[in-house]
Amino acid sequence: MVHAYILIQTEVGKAASVAAEIAGISGVTSSEDVTGPYDVIVRAAADNVDQLGQLVVAKVQNVEGITRTLTCPVVHL
Numbered sequence: 001m002v003h004a005y006i007l008i009q010t011e012v013g014k015a016a017s018v019a020a021e022i023a024g025i026s027g028v029t030s031s032e033d034v035t036g037p038y039d040v041i042v043r044a045a046a047d048n049v050d051q052l053g054q055l056v057v058a059k060v061q062n063v064e065g066i067t068r069t070l071t072c073p074v075v076h077l
Contacts, residue, residue, distance in 0.1 A: 001045055002052050003074040006060060008040040014065030015039035021063050027055045038070075049073070 010018045015033040019040045023031040030043040042060065046052035056071050 006042040007038040007070040009068040010039040
Protein backbone atom coordinates (compact mmCIF):
# COMPACT_ATOMS: atom_id res chain seq x y z
CA MET A 1 0.00 0.00 0.00
CA VAL A 2 1.29 3.44 -0.98
CA HIS A 3 0.18 6.53 0.94
CA ALA A 4 0.71 10.12 -0.16
CA TYR A 5 -0.13 13.69 0.66
CA ILE A 6 -1.35 15.74 -2.27
CA LEU A 7 -0.80 19.48 -1.84
CA ILE A 8 -3.21 21.50 -3.96
CA GLN A 9 -3.39 25.12 -5.06
CA THR A 10 -6.80 26.32 -6.22
CA GLU A 11 -8.37 29.30 -7.88
CA VAL A 12 -9.31 32.06 -5.43
CA GLY A 13 -12.39 31.13 -3.43
CA LYS A 14 -12.48 27.49 -4.58
CA ALA A 15 -10.66 25.70 -1.71
CA ALA A 16 -13.76 24.55 0.18
CA SER A 17 -15.58 23.23 -2.89
CA VAL A 18 -12.43 21.50 -4.19
CA ALA A 19 -11.80 19.83 -0.81
CA ALA A 20 -15.41 18.66 -0.62
CA GLU A 21 -15.41 17.20 -4.13
CA ILE A 22 -12.08 15.44 -3.65
CA ALA A 23 -13.28 13.90 -0.38
CA GLY A 24 -15.71 11.79 -2.41
CA ILE A 25 -13.04 10.26 -4.65
CA SER A 26 -12.24 6.59 -4.03
CA GLY A 27 -8.74 6.27 -2.60
CA VAL A 28 -8.87 9.61 -0.78
CA THR A 29 -8.75 9.11 2.99
CA SER A 30 -8.96 12.79 3.97
CA SER A 31 -9.32 16.17 2.28
CA GLU A 32 -8.96 19.45 4.18
CA ASP A 33 -8.93 23.07 3.11
CA VAL A 34 -6.05 24.89 4.83
CA THR A 35 -4.27 28.23 4.90
CA GLY A 36 -0.73 28.87 3.68
CA PRO A 37 0.96 28.29 0.33
CA TYR A 38 -1.45 25.44 -0.45
CA ASP A 39 -5.22 25.60 -0.27
CA VAL A 40 -6.14 21.92 0.14
CA ILE A 41 -4.19 18.99 1.57
CA VAL A 42 -5.32 15.48 0.68
CA ARG A 43 -4.23 12.13 2.10
CA ALA A 44 -4.60 9.28 -0.38
CA ALA A 45 -3.85 5.57 -0.54
CA ALA A 46 -3.37 3.18 -3.45
CA ASP A 47 -2.14 -0.37 -3.96
CA ASN A 48 0.97 0.78 -5.84
CA VAL A 49 2.68 3.85 -7.29
CA ASP A 50 1.06 3.41 -10.70
CA GLN A 51 -2.43 3.44 -9.17
CA LEU A 52 -1.49 6.47 -7.09
CA GLY A 53 -0.44 8.27 -10.26
CA GLN A 54 -3.71 7.34 -11.95
CA LEU A 55 -5.66 8.62 -8.95
CA VAL A 56 -3.88 11.97 -9.06
CA VAL A 57 -3.88 12.50 -12.83
CA ALA A 58 -7.22 10.98 -13.83
CA LYS A 59 -9.33 11.94 -10.82
CA VAL A 60 -7.88 14.61 -8.55
CA GLN A 61 -6.46 16.88 -11.26
CA ASN A 62 -9.78 16.80 -13.12
CA VAL A 63 -11.59 18.59 -10.28
CA GLU A 64 -12.59 22.05 -11.44
CA GLY A 65 -10.81 24.89 -9.65
CA ILE A 66 -7.41 23.21 -9.18
CA THR A 67 -4.45 25.12 -10.58
CA ARG A 68 -1.52 22.98 -9.35
CA THR A 69 -0.81 19.78 -7.41
CA LEU A 70 2.25 18.42 -5.67
CA THR A 71 2.20 14.73 -4.71
CA CYS A 72 4.35 13.68 -1.73
CA PRO A 73 4.51 9.90 -1.25
CA VAL A 74 5.00 8.76 2.33
CA VAL A 75 8.30 6.93 2.95
CA HIS A 76 9.47 5.02 6.00
CA LEU A 77 13.20 5.63 6.51
